Amino acid sequence: MQPTLLILAAGMGSRYGGLKQLDPMGPSGETVLDYSVFDAIRAGFGRVVFVIRRDFAD
Numbered sequence: 001m002q003p004t005l006l007i008l009a010a011g012m013g014s015r016y017g018g019l020k021q022l023d024p025m026g027p028s029g030e031t032v033l034d035y036s037v038f039d040a041i042r043a044g045f046g047r048v049v050f051v052i053r054r055d056f057a058d
Contacts (some may be wrong), residue, residue: 001046002044002045002046002047003044003045003046004045004046004047004048004049005040005043005045005047005048005049006049006051007036007040007048007049007050007051008051009021009033009036009050009051009052010051010052010053021033021052033050036048036050
């Protein structure tokens with residue numbers, strides 16, 4: 001059984017000025033969440049669970 005990674009990503013982004021988790025930042029428009037999932041899979045996690053604010057889900 002592979003472990004599950006729990007990522008707490010419910011920050012307000014007040015210093016950044018927005019939702020940095022969802023802003024494109026990679027060369028092909030990847031987000032911080034995209035990189036988080038990629039790195040978790042490479043590290044051997046079988047599942048990634050993000051804890052986000054309710055208004056992020058929209």
